[in-house]
Amino acid sequence: MACGITPYSRCVKWRFGCGQNWKLLFFVFYFNHMVSGHIRYSIPEEMKKGSLIGNVAQDLGLDLKRLRSGRARIVTGESIQYTELKTDKGILVVKERMDREQICGDATPCSFSFEVILENPMELHQITVEITDINDHSPTFKRNSINFEISEIANTGARFPLTSAEDPDVGVNGLREYVLTENENFVLKQNSNVDGKKYAEMVLQKPLDRETNPNLSLKLIAVDGGTPQRSGTVNIDITVLDVNDNAPIFNQSVYKAAVMENSPRDTYVTTVNASDADFGSNSIVTYYLSDLSNGLSDVFTVDEKSGVILITGSVDYEKDKKYELRIDAKDQGGLTDSSKVIIEVTDVNDNAPTISVMSFTSPLPEDSPSGTTIGIINVKDLDSGDNGQVNCRIERNAPFKIKSNLRNYYTLVTDTTLDRETVSEYNITVVATDAGMPPISTKRTFHLKVSDVNDNAPVFSQGVYNAFIAENNSPGVSVLTVSAEDPDENQNARISYILEHGNIGGSPVSEYVSINAETGVIHVVRSFDYEQIKQLIFVIKAQDGGSPPLSSNVTVNILIQDQNDNPPQVLYPVQTGGSLVAEMVPRSADVGYLVTKVVAVDVDSGQNAWLSYKLQKATDRALFEVGLQNGEIRTIRQVTDKDAVKQRLTVIVEDNGQPSRSATVIVNVAVADSFPEVLSEFTDFTHDKEYNDNLTFYLVLALAVVSFLFITCLVVIISVKIYRWRQSRILYHSNLPVIPYYPPRYSDTLGTGTLQHVYNYEVCRTTDSRKSDCKFGRAGSQNVLIMDPSSTGTMQRIQSEKSILDEPDSPLEVRCNTQSLYLFKHCFCEMKCISQ
Numbered sequence: 001m002a003c004g005i006t007p008y009s010r011c012v013k014w015r016f017g018c019g020q021n022w023k024l025l026f027f028v029f030y031f032n033h034m035v036s037g038h039i040r041y042s043i044p045e046e047m048k049k050g051s052l053i054g055n056v057a058q059d060l061g062l063d064l065k066r067l068r069s070g071r072a073r074i075v076t077g078e079s080i081q082y083t084e085l086k087t088d089k090g091i092l093v094v095k096e097r098m099d100r101e102q103i104c105g106d107a108t109p110c111s112f113s114f115e116v117i118l119e120n121p122m123e124l125h126q127i128t129v130e131i132t133d134i135n136d137h138s139p140t141f142k143r144n145s146i147n148f149e150i151s152e153i154a155n156t157g158a159r160f161p162l163t164s165a166e167d168p169d170v171g172v173n174g175l176r177e178y179v180l181t182e183n184e185n186f187v188l189k190q191n192s193n194v195d196g197k198k199y200a201e202m203v204l205q206k207p208l209d210r211e212t213n214p215n216l217s218l219k220l221i222a223v224d225g226g227t228p229q230r231s232g233t234v235n236i237d238i239t240v241l242d243v244n245d246n247a248p249i250f251n252q253s254v255y256k257a258a259v260m261e262n263s264p265r266d267t268y269v270t271t272v273n274a275s276d277a278d279f280g281s282n283s284i285v286t287y288y289l290s291d292l293s294n295g296l297s298d299v300f301t302v303d304e305k306s307g308v309i310l311i312t313g314s315v316d317y318e319k320d321k322k323y324e325l326r327i328d329a330k331d332q333g334g335l336t337d338s339s340k341v342i343i344e345v346t347d348v349n350d351n352a353p354t355i356s357v358m359s360f361t362s363p364l365p366e367d368s369p370s371g372t373t374i375g376i377i378n379v380k381d382l383d384s385g386d387n388g389q390v391n392c393r394i395e396r397n398a399p400f401k402i403k404s405n406l407r408n409y410y411t412l413v414t415d416t417t418l419d420r421e422t423v424s425e426y427n428i429t430v431v432a433t434d435a436g437m438p439p440i441s442t443k444r445t446f447h448l449k450v451s452d453v454n455d456n457a458p459v460f461s462q463g464v465y466n467a468f469i470a471e472n473n474s475p476g477v478s479v480l481t482v483s484a485e486d487p488d489e490n491q492n493a494r495i496s497y498i499l500e501h502g503n504i505g506g507s508p509v510s511e512y513v514s515i516n517a518e519t520g521v522i523h524v525v526r527s528f529d530y531e532q533i534k535q536l537i538f539v540i541k542a543q544d545g546g547s548p549p550l551s552s553n554v555t556v557n558i559l560i561q562d563q564n565d566n567p568p569q570v571l572y573p574v575q576t577g578g579s580l581v582a583e584m585v586p587r588s589a590d591v592g593y594l595v596t597k598v599v600a601v602d603v604d605s606g607q608n609a610w611l612s613y614k615l616q617k618a619t620d621r622a623l624f625e626v627g628l629q630n631g632e633i634r635t636i637r638q639v640t641d642k643d644a645v646k647q648r649l650t651v652i653v654e655d656n657g658q659p660s661r662s663a664t665v666i667v668n669v670a671v672a673d674s675f676p677e678v679l680s681e682f683t684d685f686t687h688d689k690e691y692n693d694n695l696t697f698y699l700v701l702a703l704a705v706v707s708f709l710f711i712t713c714l715v716v717i718i719s720v721k722i723y724r725w726r727q728s729r730i731l732y733h734s735n736l737p738v739i740p741y742y743p744p745r746y747s748d749t750l751g752t753g754t755l756q757h758v759y760n761y762e763v764c765r766t767t768d769s770r771k772s773d774c775k776f777g778r779a780g781s782q783n784v785l786i787m788d789p790s791s792t793g794t795m796q797r798i799q800s801e802k803s804i805l806d807e808p809d810s811p812l813e814v815r816c817n818t819q820s821l822y823l824f825k826h827c828f829c830e831m832k833c834i835s836q
Helices: 022-030 056-060 064-069 676-683 693-734
Strands: 035-044 052-055 073-075 083-086 091-094 110-118 123-132 145-151 159-161 175-180 186-192 198-204 215-224 231-241 254-260 268-271 285-289 300-302 308-311 322-331 336-346 354-360 373-380 390-394 400-406 409-414 425-434 441-451 464-470 478-481 495-499 513-515 521-524 535-544 551-561 569-572 582-585 594-597 599-601 611-618 624-626 632-635 646-655 662-671 758-764 782-787 795-800 812-817 830-835
Touching: 035 052, 035 056, 052 056, 056 091, 056 123, 073 083, 175 186, 175 198, 254 268, 268 336, 285 300, 300 322, 354 441, 373 390, 373 441, 390 400, 400 425, 409 425, 464 478, 478 551, 495 513, 513 535, 521 551, 569 662, 582 594, 594 662, 599 611, 611 624, 624 646
Parallel strands: 035 123, 145 231, 254 336, 464 551, 582 662
Antiparallel strands: 052 091, 073 110, 083 091, 110 123, 159 198, 175 215, 186 198, 215 231, 268 308, 285 322, 300 308, 322 336, 354 373, 373 409, 390 425, 400 409, 425 441, 478 521, 495 535, 513 521, 535 551, 569 599, 594 632, 611 646, 624 632, 646 662, 758 812, 758 830, 782 795
16 A cells, blocks of 8 residues: 655665665666655565555556556566566556565565656656565574483572574564473573573472483473464473482392293293382393202393393203292392292193004905095194194095094095096095194005996997998908097906997898907908998997996998999990891981980999090091980081981990990981982991800800701702702603692782782791890880881881880781892891791
């Protein structure tokens, strides 16, 4: 707030109110005629930044526009600017924290000055800011503590000066008084120096007693007069000096202690303590054993200075359960005191239990029932009380348990049924533990073997065995090996493999396969033909050597794999030894005309039975083609008059096996529109002959018969010739008339036909003619050539839905002239010619 406006002729105070800055004075006097006024503000210290000090524009009577147009600013000669002028509001605010004790120290009042300058026209205004003190400091002592050493025989009224406290605050906020904590021996007296500073003294009003209070701790408190009130404290430590006027005294008349037996040397027992109320050398006490004749000095010792009793010998509870010691304490003046120490020996668990075996059974059959006794043991502990109480158990999760029947006797029995295949032997660890603290345990391990019992049947590694073997195999070759395992041991685990009785296709299985009884290797006995048998299914039994024996069965499935061992068989057209079959193609046939179809089969399977057809040879390869997959023979161009009547095609049929097999069939094709056109061509047509073993036998037999008949006929003819020759000679010489001879039914007539004699030929087939070497199987819608039954002797082509040869019981009649033409010769079982 403003406290007044005065002319600038007054002394300008800067910072602490009394310093002169000659540069600032020069500047001020230079512009003396422009000075307007002087403002003084009073604020407390430690104000926050931005706090309002005063409204400069209002106090100086300036307009805010003037402050802005005159570019009002603060001019100070110090490095720190504590205030800031807000020209937009015309106020003066705190810029930096103001600490009165830092700016002015002990000086009062505390203020600093600066100038506010305006331009156009130039104006200079002085502003003084006074900083008032607040109680922001507590009284403090230069030392943390004050130490005194006073004899316990000091006189009453003795004075002891105390250290003064310092408080940087001034006025009522400064140091006001001292206070001493309450005590029985000292009082506080306060005084003031010439400069007004206060100090205090401590006066002894009651004699000291070191034995009662060897040390006194007091506090001196300095208090200021501010609000809130602040204070400072210093400790006063008083040591009372001793005078030797007291004898040592034990703090206990009887000491009791306990030690464990077998404690090692230098084991701590207890500590005796005798105190002397005196101090220093007067209070030094020494300890010793008063009676050395009973031998306790060999077992215990006491430290002269500390009074600590230690063990130096062997302490055995079984020998001495209690010890009594007499200890004396003596100070430097020869004054003594005596005390008793009773030491009780505590029994310790220093003996481990012992395990003795009375009986033990090993090995043990695995089928032994639960609860079977396998051993009896005896357990003892030499200790007494709880240390001699023993508890037995079996370590880990073993299928055994231990029972206590009599004192110190235990029975070891099975807890469950044993299985040797799971665990064949056990290490049974019996742990005997006493009840001491800490407990002592003893372990003993019993090795138990489990003997085998034939309780497991052999088990095959597979549920079903599958194997493959190619047909036409060599007898005796191995197919597969069956394997079974028996978890039993020795003879119980010895496995024999047996071929179970059974039939395959009505024959015993032993005629097909055999098995090695020891190794389980399965051999085939014979060579297999896939076309006859495709699979073998039989049973193998695995039997162990136990008593009684145990067994298990497994099914073996052997699959016969096909091989390409059969060539294709041609079903159509049928190849005969002496007959001629021809397919007729009209000359008007278009491209793609179906001539015939080669039909073949392969008894193999899979890809071995996949057939393909190829044209191997042909009279004219440019006229016909064969379907690769279906065997159809078709024309590949238009038939012309230039094409030969006789066409001979050789078709090869191959399967897809590795290596492939094939069959060949010959197809005769007649390219003509009528039968007479091809008649002369086919009479001289050569035929291929295929013979087999059965036909050869009959041919040889027929040759022998024909040869015999030929020779007989030859002999007869020669005889007849000779006979006729002789008769002719007789007739010739006898001159008898010659009478003509005509055969039966002979008629010498003149017919209108070409021939004078007509003959009727009847040809028949037997019902079993299909089984002979002459086979016909013409498909439907095929051209069949027969003779015309009229006497003209012409040939006709008859379209029939069914082959004539498919009706074995229907006769085939052929009427012809004496120049008879046989197209299907050698193909019938009987032929009869009747003359008409």
